[in-house]
Amino acid sequence: MSDKATDHQAWGLPGVLDFFAERRGTGAEVYPSEWFFLKDRLKEGLSILDIGCAQGGFAQVIAERIKNFCYVGADVNAEMIARARTRLPQHTFIHVREGDFSALGDEKFDLVLALGILHLHETWRETLAAAWARTGGAMIFDLREWSGLTIADRSQSYMTMDFHRNDNTHKAIRLPYILLNSDEARQIVFETCIGARTINHHDYAHAPSATAVTPAKLVTMNTWCAER
Numbered sequence: 642m643s644d645k646a647t648d649h650q651a652w653g654l655p656g657v658l659d660f661f662a663e664r665r666g667t668g669a670e671v672y673p674s675e676w677f678f679l680k681d682r683l684k685e686g687l688s689i690l691d692i693g694c695a696q697g698g699f700a701q702v703i704a705e706r707i708k709n710f711c712y713v714g715a716d717v718n719a720e721m722i723a724r725a726r727t728r729l730p731q732h733t734f735i736h737v738r739e740g741d742f743s744a745l746g747d748e749k750f751d752l753v754l755a756l757g758i759l760h761l762h763e764t765w766r767e768t769l770a771a772a773w774a775r776t777g778g779a780m781i782f783d784l785r786e787w788s789g790l791t792i793a794d795r796s797q798s799y800m801t802m803d804f805h806r807n808d809n810t811h812k813a814i815r816l817p818y819i820l821l822n823s824d825e826a827r828q829i830v831f832e833t834c835i836g837a838r839t840i841n842h843h844d845y846a847h848a849p850s851a852t853a854v855t856p857a858k859l860v861t862m863n864t865w866c867a868e869r
């Protein structure tokens with residue numbers, strides 16, 4: 642089982658690296674709830690920070706829509722970052738430690754993405770606050786929510802790292818799969834995004850990730866957009 646000290650390494654397992662080399666790099670693989678906010682914000686000349694960028698899939702997705710943009714990807718896994726730099730040398734990729742985004746400096750970006758990561762680490766509130774601090778325009782992020790009490794304990798709700806490999810080594814590694822009570826999530830978002838001009842969200846009910854072991858049969862996949 643993984644613990645906090647090794648969570649960043651879990652993202653570097655072979656099956657996980659392969660998965661993000663092949664997936665989430667085209668518009669067809671962006672979820673409708675993500676496009677809901679993304680589509681209207683992609684303008685030429687945009688600066689973008691992608692927190693939890695994996696191998697820069699969103700830079701490829703965005704390049705399908707606009708040509709002139711500045712993209713910086715940040716990730717806790719060094720191998721993801723190394724692969725991203727090789728794949729997309731025209732962009733900037735920065736290796737960060739969980740909760741320490743000092744390597745990014747104080748620059749603000751027109752668009753900040755934190756997609757597919759917040760429900761998978763316990764210090765997600767700090768990550769969200771750091772993302773908001775670097776948001777000059779809009780921040781798009783997603784949470785997993787439900788009507789029950791918040792579950793942040795990885796012994797009760799977890800995701801294995803078995804990304805379609807059917808590999809027991811990957812299956813044994815667990816990250817938290819954080820389910821937030823929806824009212825609580827809303828309160829935290831509003832408390833974190835201080836000074837936001839608008840805060841909107843777009844959600845739908847869906848079965849949890851196939852690799853998740855969690856008490857909820859259905860979760861609310863909630864994509865949020867906060868704008869200054």
Ligand SMILES: C[S@@+](CC[C@H](N)C(=O)[O-])C[C@H]1O[C@@H](n2cnc3c(N)ncnc32)[C@H](O)[C@@H]1O
Pocket residue numbers: 649652665692693694695696698715716717718721737738739740755756757758761762768
């Ligand atoms: C499920 S993938 C999502 C990748 C991409 N954002 C997407 O939506 O397709 C999660 C990525 O976030 C990274 N990650 C996990 N926790 C992180 C954290 N606290 N700060 C930055 N990156 C993190 C992982 O290394 C992994 O590459």
